Amino acid sequence: MRLGKTAVVLGGSAAGLCSAGALAPYFDQVVVLERDELPAGAEHRRGVPQSKHPHFLLNSGRRAIGALFDGFEDDLIAAGGLHLMPSMDAAYLDGEGWSARKRSAMTMVYSSRILIERVLRDKVRELANVVIREGAAVTGLTTRDGRITGVDTDGGHFEADLVVDAMGRGSSVSAWLVAAGWPEPEVRTLDAKVTYTSRWYELPAPRPATWWWRHLVIMPTPDKGEHPAEHEYLVNFFPVEGNRVIACMGSWGLEMPRTTDAFVETARRVRTPMFAAAMDRCEPTSEVHLTRSTGNKWRRYDRLRTPPEGLVFVGDAICAFNPFYAQGISSAAGSALLLREHLDRARGLDARFSAKFLAAQRKLLAVPWSLAMARDQGYECAEGTEKPRxxxxxxxxxxxxxxxxxxxxxxxxxxxxxxxxxxxxxxxxxxxxxxxxxxxxxxxxxxxxxxxxxxxxxxxxxxxxxxxxxxxxxxxxxx
Structure with a gap:
């Protein structure tokens, strides 16, 4: 069932690509507008600075993307992704020491963000009615009688029956809506001052005989007494495709190393020597990458009395999470799948459709949001509307x-x-x-x-x- 001639997706990262897969069966044409020039392979680009840090693809995200793109997980693993059971394949330091190794109910696919997006782009390009326009900077929206009717870019105008905002944390859509006469949406925020820093390494070949593990996880110390600041870090030695790992250290409210020398020295002060020892056995292949833009932010478009028709929001454009909790891609994929389900039942893209989708999306986002709040609200350094008494x-x-x-x-x-x-x-x-x-x-x-x-x-x-x-x-x- 076709619901319109053209749908336009703003942004070509994971949220936008999943949205394109959700839209394709219901429109004659789907246009994805991406500001960057997209690489042919799994490479970093300016528009996705988070790609230099570890990314988990949670089971809910794996299923959602698999429902949108048949064979996605098989293709991801064929491209180098690792299907692992963390309780058997990860060495986990929690409490006072290492946890035992044992089988459990949880499996995960490990890969870099850039590989996830490369496989997603390949899947999207298999859809005959989807086109990705690269180097297209979106400059505004056009409206008529309470409805979004099109998108302006630095290269021209696109008429649209439906627009998906997948422009991430920095999306300008809310400002454009205010300029067009809609009230500014309520924004819920909580920034726990998380900073994390990562460096990529090539694993030794062959791997050391004692490395039964593929992933090292070092949780912050439970010790309430005097200890080095580095014992408060959350640390990952995170496996990705191509015999590589991402060494990552992060913290709530603490300064993190910015240079390669400082990174190496800081690693020697975390609460187990195994992390630095593992880095010493590997060959560094990158500089140090530091990120501070980690606050939780939920734009409550669902609370607008009259939400704009012909516009939906997916991914960080509506709800961004502290990246420590690995919820971003999976939540975005879940919203895209939810969009497809609502399009499948829709009789038209009217106000009723917008309200029903926003209400269902609110329930979907409440689960990861509550998990992020449960941890981040306990930090004294946290700031925002959701900071508790x-x-x-x-x-x-x-x-x-x-x-x-x-x-x-x-x-x-x-x-x-x-x-x-x-x-x-x-x-x-x-x-x-x-x-x-x-x-x-x-x-x-x-x-x-x-x-x-x-x-x-x-x-x-x-x-x-x-x-x-x-x-x-x-x-x-x-x-």
């Missing part, structure tokens, strides 16, 4: 880390808790729904009771100064 912030700061450790610990030993924790992490279930599940609550209480007695099926807190243990403890959870 001090008494509430203190409570959140006091309980969030222990609560997370409780869930992680219970998931080690209880398959049901593990299954639901994997769903929450992958945006398939809200944290609230998980914690209202009687079986999950029983598992948490049981684990806490047995832990108080020192009775654990699966050991943990292995010496952080030593190599992470390679022993597979999967059978311990089967008893």
């Amino acid at each position: 001090e008494w509430k912030r203190r409570i959140l700061a006091a309980v969030s880390a222990p609560a997370f450790s409780l869930i992680v610990g219970a998931a080690r030993e209880d398959d049901v808790v593990d299954e639901h924790f994997a769903k929450v992490f992958n945006l398939d279930e809200s944290l609230g729904d998980m914690l209202r599940n009687p079986r999950v609550l029983a598992g948490l209480v049981r684990y806490r009771f047995l832990a108080a007695l020192g009775r654990h099926r699966v050991p943990f807190d292995f010496d952080a100064q030593a190599e992470p243990p390679a022993t597979d403890y999967s059978t311990a959870t089967a008893r």
Whole structure:
């Protein structure tokens, strides 16, 4: 069923490409307008500075993109993406020491952002009615009688039956709408002052015999006493395609290294020597890349009394998250799939369509938003409309880390808790729904009771100064 002649997508990154796949069955032509000249291969470009840092493709995102583009995951893996089980393939330092290695319910696909977008571009270019216009800077929107009717660019004008804003955090669309007479949308914000810095490395060949792991994760210390600032870092030694890794250090409210020398020296002060030792075995292939634009920001277009007809928003253009939580691409893909579902049921692109889509999208975005708030609201350095009162912030700061450790610990030993924790992490279930599940609550209480007695099926807190243990403890959870 065709709903119009032309749909226009503003932005050619992951959110825009997913949107093009959602629109293609319902319009004669879909035009993707991208400011950059797009590379033929998996290469960095100016418009996606985040591509230089690690990106997780969560299960919800994998499924959404797979529904939009048949065979996407197979193509991503064929291009070098890695299908791994983090609990078996990642060395995870949480609490006082390394966690045990064991099988779990969660698998993930690891790759660089640039490879994800390259495979997406290939998929979009297979669609006969989609065209990508490169080097096209969008300069404004045209409107008539409460409806968006077209898009102006520095190279001309495009009439449109539907426009998708996928221009990211810096989108100018809200300002253009205000200039056209719409009220400014409410904006919810919380910036926890996250800064992170990354450097790319080539892995040694062959890999060292002790490297059973593919991914190193070092969580911030639970120690409340005196310790080096670097012990507060969240650290990743993140595998990507092409026998490469991204070494990444990030923090809430702390200064991060900007030069290669400072990066290497800082790595030696994180709370395990394994991170710096792994970097020493690898060959650096890039400079240091630092990012500060990490605040959570939700433009509440759903609360406008009369939202503009003929316009929808996908990805960071409507809701941007702290990138630490790896929710961006998966949330954008989920919104694009939701758009396709609403287009499939639509009888027209009128005010009713806009209101129904925005209401459904609000429910979709509330899940990752609540997860980001649960962590970031506890930081004293956080600023924004969602900053809680001090008494509430203190409570959140006091309980969030222990609560997370409780869930992680219970998931080690209880398959049901593990299954639901994997769903929450992958945006398939809200944290609230998980914690209202009687079986999950029983598992948490049981684990806490047995832990108080020192009775654990699966050991943990292995010496952080030593190599992470390679022993597979999967059978311990089967008893």
